[in-house]
Amino acid sequence: MPFLICQVSGLELCELIGVDSSPSPSGVSAVEAEWIPELLPQYCHPGAPLDSPPPWFSQSSGTIRCHRASTFYRVGWQLPAVEKEYPDDxxxxxxxxxxxxxxxxxxxxxxxxxxxxxxxxxxxxxxxxxxxxxxxxxxxxxxxxxxxxxxxxxxxxxxxxxxxxxxxxxxxxxxxxxxxxxxxxx
Structure with missing residues (x-):
């Protein structure tokens, strides 16, 4: 079972996936919720870094990493926290x-x-x-x-x-x- 199934009007869906403005989608795919911030970062609004687990230094990337929750698109669906680079501040x-x-x-x-x-x-x-x-x-x-x-x-x-x-x-x-x-x- 997919974690999240969304239905939007044909026009919004077409804008979202970048196809013509036909009123019906050509297919439906299930996506793990954790993938959405990676695959569609332009539609996600990340929150502040979480306190738990605390930020850490990644030996492999040489950067500061943290976990951040985010919301999706205009509808504001809450997405699970994922590992990201710490915000530039x-x-x-x-x-x-x-x-x-x-x-x-x-x-x-x-x-x-x-x-x-x-x-x-x-x-x-x-x-x-x-x-x-x-x-x-x-x-x-x-x-x-x-x-x-x-x-x-x-x-x-x-x-x-x-x-x-x-x-x-x-x-x-x-x-x-x-x-x-x-x-x-x-």
Whole structure:
């Protein structure tokens, strides 16, 4: 049984599937509801990222992923949540900062995660802007629009010291030389 069966007037159906304006459909197909946001994104209105499961860094794509529910077309049918790239907003940069500090974006940085002066999760707190180190890292990422592994690697090709100063603000001064010697952490 299909999850969703819809019937619309012939004219609306013809607009939707892009055929001539004959009053009757030529066929009916069942589609899994999860496919609709992938197959017809122009007709879906995605909602905000869901809190559960929380957003994560995808090692395979190098991007921030999340689950989002959406509604379909003008009728507003609720579709099930599907995995999507996190929306392009300030929160995505904050999440990328957190995953970078945790060593998920660059595994070479993981060895320093136990020495961080603050927990990377503070990047997501409303009061994070009160800490100079959070602002420095976030401002650096925003200035170059770095919100994925590919974007970061692209910037490092032209500016190999990009993020070094901002990252060192998260570490004790005794580690700055060691980090600088192996920067960028590829």
């Amino acid at each position: 300030l929160e995505r940069y904050k999440l990328f900062s957190r995953f970078l500090l945790e060593g998920q974006v660059c595994p070479e940085l993981r060895k320093h995660s136990s020495h961080l002066l603050s927990n990377p999760s503070i990047m997501l707190k409303s009061w994070a802007k009160l800490q100079p180190r959070t602002e420095a890292l976030l401002a650096s990422l925003l200035s170059e629009r770095v919100d994925s592994r590919d974007a970061l690697l692209s910037v490092w090709k032209t500016e190999d010291k990009f993020l070094l100063s901002a990252y060192c603000q998260w570490l004790p001064e005794a580690l700055h030389q060691e980090v600088a010697k192996s920067w960028p952490p590829l």
